[in-house]
Each structure stands twice: as C-alpha cells, then as structure tokens.
Amino acid sequence: MRIAFAGSPPAAATILRALVEGGQDVAVVISQPDRPRGRGGRTVPTPVGAEAERLALPLRRPASINDADVLDELGGLGVEAVCVVGFGQIFRERLLAEWPCLNVHFSVLPAYRGAAPVERALMDGCRETGVTIMRMDAGLDTGPTISVGRIAVADDEDAGSVLERLATMGGELLLAALADLAGGRLVTTPQPADGVSFAPKIGEDDVTLDPGATARRVVDRIRALSPHIGVGCVIDGQRFKLWKARPAERADRHEGSLWVADGALFLACADGAVEILELQPPNRNRMRAADFLRGWRGGLTLGPGGR
Numbered sequence: 001m002r003i004a005f006a007g008s009p010p011a012a013a014t015i016l017r018a019l020v021e022g023g024q025d026v027a028v029v030i031s032q033p034d035r036p037r038g039r040g041g042r043t044v045p046t047p048v049g050a051e052a053e054r055l056a057l058p059l060r061r062p063a064s065i066n067d068a069d070v071l072d073e074l075g076g077l078g079v080e081a082v083c084v085v086g087f088g089q090i091f092r093e094r095l096l097a098e099w100p101c102l103n104v105h106f107s108v109l110p111a112y113r114g115a116a117p118v119e120r121a122l123m124d125g126c127r128e129t130g131v132t133i134m135r136m137d138a139g140l141d142t143g144p145t146i147s148v149g150r151i152a153v154a155d156d157e158d159a160g161s162v163l164e165r166l167a168t169m170g171g172e173l174l175l176a177a178l179a180d181l182a183g184g185r186l187v188t189t190p191q192p193a194d195g196v197s198f199a200p201k202i203g204e205d206d207v208t209l210d211p212g213a214t215a216r217r218v219v220d221r222i223r224a225l226s227p228h229i230g231v232g233c234v235i236d237g238q239r240f241k242l243w244k245a246r247p248a249e250r251a252d253r254h255e256g257s258l259w260v261a262d263g264a265l266f267l268a269c270a271d272g273a274v275e276i277l278e279l280q281p282p283n284r285n286r287m288r289a290a291d292f293l294r295g296w297r298g299g300l301t302l303g304p305g306g307r
C-alpha cells in the first residue's frame with residue numbers, strides 16, 4: 001500500500017524504519033515542526049524527522065496535520081492509509097473519514113489510553129504490558145483494535161528498554177495489519193468496556209522524588225522516567241536527576257535520609273530503603289553513584305523539590 005507515516009519520538013522512528021525495510025511504499029512522512037533544544041537553542045528535527053531525512057523520504061512538518069493543504073497533498077500523492085505512532089496531534093473528521101488511520105499504541109488497550117502508557121505502566125509496577133494496533137476514531141485511543149502483542153516486564157527494566165522492545169513488535173504487527181488491509185482481510189474488534197484506564201502526559205509532580213512513597217514505588221518511578229526524563233531531587237541545595245535504583249534492606253534511618261555504606265548511596269523511604277545506582281549531578285553527565293561519591297565533597301542532605 002501507499003502510505004503516509006505520522007510520528008515524532010524515537011520509538012516511531014524505529015517503526016518507520018521497519019516499514020521501509022518491510023517494503024512499504026512511504027509516500028510522505030509527517031512529523032512535528034522542528035523546535036529549539038538545548039542551551040544553545042539550536043533547532044533540531046524530531047527523531048522521526050531525522051530518520052526520514054536519513055532514509056531520503058519526503059518530510060513535512062505542518063503546524064497541523066488537519067490543514068486542508070496537507071490533506072490535499074495526501075490525496076494528490078495517492079495515499080491509501082495513514083500510519084500513526086506517537087504523533088502528538090489530534091486527528092479531525094476529514095482525515096479520519098478519508099483514510100484508514102492505523103495507530104500503534106504502546107499498551108494493551110483499553111488500559112493506559114493517553115500520552116504516556118509505558119511510563120504509567122512502569123510507575124504502577126506492571127509486570128506485563130504490550131502494544132496494540134488500532135484503527136483510529138475521534139476518541140482518545142478508543143478505536144477498534146486490529147492486533148495485540150504482549151511482553152513481560154522485568155523488575156529492573158526501564159522505559160527505554162520496554163519501548164525498544166514494543167517498537168520492534170509494533171513494527172511487525174503494523175506490517176501485518178497493512179498486508180491485511182491491502183488484501184481486504186482486515187478485521188477490527190471494538191474495545192471492551194471493562195479495564196479502561198488512562199495514561200496522562202508526565203507532569204511536574206511525576207518527575208519529583210517522593211521519599212514518602214514505598215521503596216518499590218520510588219524505584220518504579222525512577223525506571224519509568226529513564227532514560228529520557230529522570231526523577232529530580234535536591235541534594236545539598238543542588239538539583240540532581242536520578243536514573244537507576246533498586247530496593248535495599250530496611251535501615252534504621254529517618255524517611256528522606258541519604259547515607260553512604262560500603263561505597264554505595266542509599267535513600268530511606270516509607271517502608272525501607274533504595275540504593276541509588278545512577279544519578280546526574282548539575283551540569284554533569286549521568287554517572288554511576290560509586291563514581292559520583294568518589295568525587296563529591298558536598299553534604300548529603302535531601303532538600304524539598306527537585307526540578
């Protein structure tokens with residue numbers, strides 16, 4: 001089939017590459033406009049935009065995919081379907097009516113509808129998640145499903161590795177769905193009314209360390225926001241990010257205390273402690289806690305806030 005691909009994040013770039021390697025005719029790639037990033041404010045493309053350029057595919061960066069000129073271009077290119085992965089824009093009536101829009105969503109729907117399904121699933125300590133191919137409708141991830149894949153999630157796995165596995169699986173499922181669509185064999189199933197949950201965009205409260213939570217929940221939040229966001233905290237008046245941790249044995253310490261034992265860094269939580277394995281000091285790169293401790297000359301007092 002001749003398709004348009006709409007997406008932005010790294011997982012979407014993985015699926016775009018899978019479609020091209022699978023022989024799909026990608027007429028155009030649509031991604032979010034380039035935005036300034038970093039301290040210098042340099043404008044850079046989204047991961048999907050960069051991948052489209054690498055693959056020498058036509059790339060558009062409209063303010064809205066629903067603009068009439070964008071839709072007219074899709075018609076002029078002979079697009080037969082639109083594939084969507086983490087695009088970040090709402091699809092309006094004309095777009096949904098004129099083309100079958102197949103979405104790759106990184107959860108087993110109807111669970112975790114919304115912008116951050118993998119992060120929310122890990123925050124909740126889920127031991128299993130998955131990827132759903134669905135045909136989009138006007139609701140928020142409410143369209144009928146086409147296929148579902150599931151994976152087990154290890155206790156120490158972070159969002160980056162989960163997304164990488166789900167993107168690989170999602171590319172395979174999307175290729176199969178496009179083959180069925182082209183052959184007139186595509187079957188969709190309405191989502192069940194039971195089991196609906198939501199995964200809203202990650203907000204300020206989500207990215208701040210909460211030592212008043214259980215050790216397991218502290219670890220789950222840190223791995224849910226790694227490696228792309230990080231959990232913020234203030235140590236000795238300076239802002240840090242935490243990237244990796246694991247539950248540790250209970251210690252006789254006050255909640256929120258930081259201490260060093262046998263060259264390792266620990267944090268007391270509501271019901272025990274966690275060992276902080278990787279962190280990022282201000283204006284430094286991510287590093288192992290043991291390396292940080294060898295060079296740190298400040299105190300280890302945990303302050304309020306974190307971003």
